[in-house]
Amino acid sequence: MLNTMKAEWFSNIKGDLLAGIVVALALIPEAIAFSIIAGVDPKVGLYASFCIAVIIAFVGGRPGMISAATGAMALLMVTLVKEHGLEYLMAATLLTGVIQILAGWLKLGSLMRFVSRSVVTGFVNALAILIFMAQLPELTNVTWHVYAMTAAGLGIIYLFPYVPMLGKLLPSPLICIVALTIVAVLFNIDVRTVGDMGELPDTLPIFLWPDVPLNLETLMIILPYSIPLAVVGLLESMMTATIVDDLTDTESDRNRECRGQGIANIGSGLFGGMAGCAMIGQSVINVKSGGRGRLSTFTAGVFLMVMIVVLDDILVQIPMAALVAVMIMVSIGTFSWES
Numbered sequence: 001m002l003n004t005m006k007a008e009w010f011s012n013i014k015g016d017l018l019a020g021i022v023v024a025l026a027l028i029p030e031a032i033a034f035s036i037i038a039g040v041d042p043k044v045g046l047y048a049s050f051c052i053a054v055i056i057a058f059v060g061g062r063p064g065m066i067s068a069a070t071g072a073m074a075l076l077m078v079t080l081v082k083e084h085g086l087e088y089l090m091a092a093t094l095l096t097g098v099i100q101i102l103a104g105w106l107k108l109g110s111l112m113r114f115v116s117r118s119v120v121t122g123f124v125n126a127l128a129i130l131i132f133m134a135q136l137p138e139l140t141n142v143t144w145h146v147y148a149m150t151a152a153g154l155g156i157i158y159l160f161p162y163v164p165m166l167g168k169l170l171p172s173p174l175i176c177i178v179a180l181t182i183v184a185v186l187f188n189i190d191v192r193t194v195g196d197m198g199e200l201p202d203t204l205p206i207f208l209w210p211d212v213p214l215n216l217e218t219l220m221i222i223l224p225y226s227i228p229l230a231v232v233g234l235l236e237s238m239m240t241a242t243i244v245d246d247l248t249d250t251e252s253d254r255n256r257e258c259r260g261q262g263i264a265n266i267g268s269g270l271f272g273g274m275a276g277c278a279m280i281g282q283s284v285i286n287v288k289s290g291g292r293g294r295l296s297t298f299t300a301g302v303f304l305m306v307m308i309v310v311l312d313d314i315l316v317q318i319p320m321a322a323l324v325a326v327m328i329m330v331s332i333g334t335f336s337w338e339s
Helices: 002-009 013-038 042-059 071-084 086-105 108-114 117-139 144-162 172-186 216-248 254-270 280-288 294-309 320-334
Strands: none
Touching: 002 294, 013 042, 013 071, 013 172, 013 280, 013 294, 013 320, 042 254, 042 294, 071 086, 071 216, 086 108, 086 216, 086 254, 108 216, 108 254, 117 144, 117 216, 117 280, 117 320, 144 172, 144 320, 172 320, 216 254, 216 280, 280 294, 280 320
């Protein structure tokens, strides 16, 4: 037990801490964007990402995998939020978690080993294309400064690892974000920043029981949303676990991951967040930045909230071009080019 805990939490402390910081920086604009897709306040996605990442670090079955608010889940919530409001979304999130825990208890995660390699490859390639396409709005109808900063960011990401001494010590995506932020601030370059995505919350999440009637009518409203949320969340999480398994040449406990996703979503729903699942893009960023253990996932969640509450003045100045460069790197690294 102690040996397992040491291996999963403390075998790669420096790599996990640095990778977690990179992931946290990349999570913020995505969490805000997914909140906007779902039709809720940006803090709902940010609180969800914090809660899910921290909880899954302890109860998940795949060390080094990042879970938070996701676009696929946000798309399924749109109608529920529009017709019934945030309180019903939180109730649906709780029910989603219960269904996922039942799936883990029934060992449905084990069925993933029957999914063919071609299906996983298709899933990976489709996600890589979607990640790239999601960056295009940040690169259309913009000034040349954005293109220059994005190109510079990609250059830093791919060339920094070759710098003697420092290249092996620090993850290049983190250097990219820090360097471009400093340049944008020093030269007062007029580019879109994280602060333009939406207002950031200034407090920690608090316990909130959904203010909905506990009756059959409520169940009939949220069940048609909770079932697809649970299924999509588990499918994306299991696929992502397979990808991280391949990248790290290790194995994951898929049934434990199902239960962990359920517990994390219940935690999110009780603290004002929406449902989420594993994120392939952030998980690849984590692995590529040197993250391997549970500490990287925990760090991503904690540092996300620290930045939002304490370092918000710095955070809002990060140019979106820097994060676009990181996500393009993820897209290129995720795509299965030999296919």
